[in-house]
Amino acid sequence: MKPALEHFFDSMGAYLANPAPASLEQLYAEHPGWAAPSSRVSLYGDFVRGHVRGALEKLFPLVRSAVGPDAWRLLVEDYTRTRPARHHEVNRLGEGFASFLADTLPTRGLAPFIPALARFEWTDFAVFASQVELPEQVAALTPNPTLVVLEQSFRLCAYVRARGAGAPPEPGEELALVWRHPESLASYYLEATPHALLVLKMAVEGLSAAEVSAATGMPEADILDAVTRLSRDGLVLAPRG
Template identity: 30%
Template sequence: MYAETCHKLRRDAIDVIHAGSRAAVTARAGEERWDRLVEAYFRERPARCFELNEDAAGFGGFVAAQGELPRWIGELAALEWATWRAESAPDEFLKENDGSEGPLRVARSVVVLRGAWDVAGWLAEEAWAEESPAGASAVVVWRDRELDACRATPTEEELAAIEAALSGAPGPWGADEVVSDLHAAGIFVGAPEEAMREETCSS
C-alpha cells in the first residue's frame, strides 16, 4: 500500500513538473504513450530521494534518449526541471545568500540552458501540437526577489555577462546598463556600487 502511494506521488510529480512535456507527447502519440514513458523512466531510475519531486531530476535526459520522440522534447523537459528547481529552492536559503548586501554577484538560483530549439517560446505559446522552432537558443532561469520562478531569453550582451559571472570571472561583466538591468531583474544580486568602487580602484 505504501509503495503504491509513493509510486502515485512520484508519477503525479512528473505530471506537474513536466506538464508541457506531457502535452507535447500526448499531442503526438496519445496519453498511453506518456504513461509508458513515465513507467519506463521509473523502471530505469527507481526512487532514490526522500523528496519525491527530486526523482524527476533525470527525466529530461531520459526523454532525450527516446529515439521515437522529437529531440526537442528532451530540451523542453530540461527547461521545466530547471524552472521547478528555481521555484522550489528554500526561501530562507535564497534570502540569506541573495541579499542586497555584499559584492555584486550572480544569484544562486540562476541557470543558463543552451539548446538547439526555442522550447521556451514553444512553451509560452501553448500550441501543443506545433513543433518547437529549430535554432540555437539560450534561456536563463532564476528566482527573483519576490521568490517567483522566472525564465527569459537574454540578449547576447546579457548572456555574456551572466555566463561570465557564473564562471567566476572578475567584473565588470558588461556595460553598466546591462549589469543594471540584470540586477533589477534579480539575476544579479548584491550592491552594484561595490562593483563600481572596485572598478574605480583598479583603474
C-alpha cells in the same frame, strides 16, 4: 552477499517497478518469514507509483501535453520500472526523467525536442527549489547565485513562454538563463540577449558602465538602463541606495 536491509530495498524497488501479482509473490519468496499483510504491501505500492505519477505530471506539464496522453502513460510506466522511486523527497523522483527520455528517444518516435524540454522544466523547478541563499545586500553588482545556464539546440524559451501553444519549438542554438527572483522567489527564465550577457559580464568582472561604454561605444545611459532592468528582474543583484 549484500546486507539484508540493502537486499530488501533492492527487491522492494523491483516490486514497485513492476506491480504484477507475480512480483508481489516473488517479493515474499525472497524474504521468508516476512509477515507484513500482502494487502497493505500492495496498497503501499499503489501509493508509491501514484506519487511518481503525480510528481511527473506536476514537474513536466509541457512534456505531458506535447507527447499526448497515451505516450505519456507509457513513459511514466517505463520510467517507474527502470528508475525505482527511492528518494525521500517526492519531487526529486523526476530528476532523472530528462535523461531517461534522451536514452529512449530513438525507440519511441517522440519529437526530438522532448528531452530538452524536460531538462528545461526540471531546471526551472530545481532553481525554484534551490537551497542557495541569496544575500540581502551586496556591495557591487553580483550575478544571482541561483542562475543556471542551459545550452540547448531548440528555441525553447518562446515555446515555454507560450505554454506549449502553437508550433513546436524551432531547431536552433539557444542559451537560456534560469534563476530565482530574490524577492518574489519565483523562477525566471530568459533567452540570453546581448544586453543580458553584457550585464552578467559586468557583474562577474566588476566593470563599471563607464568602462563598458568606453570599450564598446554603447551609450552609458543604455548600459545603465539594462543594469536597472535586469537587476529588477533579479538576474543580477545590485547595491541598494
